[in-house]
Amino acid sequence: MTIEGAAAVEALIERSLAGDDAARRELLERHRDDLRRMVRARLDRRLASRIDPSDVVQDALAEASTRLDDFLRDRPLPFLGWLRQLTSDRVVDAHRRHITAQARSVRREAAPESWDDSRSALSRRLAADDTSPSGRLARQERIERVMAALDGMPTKDREILVMRHIEQLGAAQIAEALGCTPGAAEVRLYRALVKLRARLEGLDA
Numbered sequence: 001m002t003i004e005g006a007a008a009v010e011a012l013i014e015r016s017l018a019g020d021d022a023a024r025r026e027l028l029e030r031h032r033d034d035l036r037r038m039v040r041a042r043l044d045r046r047l048a049s050r051i052d053p054s055d056v057v058q059d060a061l062a063e064a065s066t067r068l069d070d071f072l073r074d075r076p077l078p079f080l081g082w083l084r085q086l087t088s089d090r091v092v093d094a095h096r097r098h099i100t101a102q103a104r105s106v107r108r109e110a111a112p113e114s115w116d117d118s119r120s121a122l123s124r125r126l127a128a129d130d131t132s133p134s135g136r137l138a139r140q141e142r143i144e145r146v147m148a149a150l151d152g153m154p155t156k157d158r159e160i161l162v163m164r165h166i167e168q169l170g171a172a173q174i175a176e177a178l179g180c181t182p183g184a185a186e187v188r189l190y191r192a193l194v195k196l197r198a199r200l201e202g203l204d205a
Contacts, residue, residue, distance in 0.1 A: 009027070009030075009079055009176070011023075012026055012027040012030070013027065013072060013079070016068070016072060017072050024065070024068060027068075027079070028061050028064055028065055028068070029061075031080055031083055032057060032061065034080075034167070034169065034173060035057045035060065035061075035083060035084070035087050036053045036054060036057050037166075037167045037168065037169075038084060038087060038088075038167055039053035039056045039057055039087060039090075039091055040053045041118045041121055041162060041166040041167055042088070042091050042118050043091065043094075043095075044095065045120075047095060047098055050098055051094050051095070051098055055094075056087065056090050056091055056094050057087060057090075059090045059093075059094075060083065060086045060087040060089075060090040061083075063086055063090070064082075064083055064086055067086075077179070078176060078177060078178065078179035079176075080173075080176045080177040081177050081178065081179060084177055118158075118162040118166055119147060119150055119151075119158065119162075120143075120147060121162070121166050122146075122150065122158070122161055122162050122165060122166055123143045123144075123146040123147040123150065124143055125165050125166060126146050126165065126196075127139050127142040127143045127146055145200060145203055146196075146200070148203060149196055149199035149200045149203060150196070152199055153192070153195055153196065153199065156188075157188075157191070157192035157195055157196075158192075160174065160178075160185075160188055160189050160192050161189070161192050161193070161196070163177065164189055170182075171183075171185045171186050171189075172185075174189070
């Protein structure tokens with residue numbers, strides 16, 4: 001992350017440890033919009049209209065508030081990385097609650113293979129647009145190729161591609177989530193793109 005961003009987070013953490021309630025609230029609210037984009041990227045499209053990303057984020061931040069003292073004491077992850085982990089868990093819970101509450105209607109749809117739709121969202125984003133009938137068919141084929149290539153990549157590489165291309169996070173925000181410098185985040189993103197291109201070329205071969 002940037003020096004300014006890191007300093008701001010550290011200052012809020014220190015004030016929170018000292019019992020400053022305003023700092024705790026600011027620390028938790030700092031990434032609400034980023035987390036909302038994260039949730040929107042991961043909701044299965046067939047359920048996205050029934051689950052409000054803001055509600056999922058609110059649940060995650062409420063849990064973070066109750067667990068913040070433990071986090072501040074141990075610091076097992078970068079703060080944003082910790083929030084993203086809690087939010088990812090809440091995405092899973094939200095899907096499960098919806099399926100339990102709406103079991104009959106959901107059974108009429110094909111069950112999602114995964115709670116996380118970011119893989120297909122990323123594939124759609126990376127495939128070129130073409131609105132003609134033949135173009136749409138070709139685009140669907142490209143999407144399937146990209147999805148096949150992503151399936152064979154390490155989770156950490158897929159995740160950084162989603163953060164950049166779906167969540168639209170900049171290098172500083174990605175660095176804050178990963179606990180590294182923006183330069184290191186850019187290197188990791190570049191390497192992930194290289195791996196994806198190599199896998200696509202391998203599929204073509």
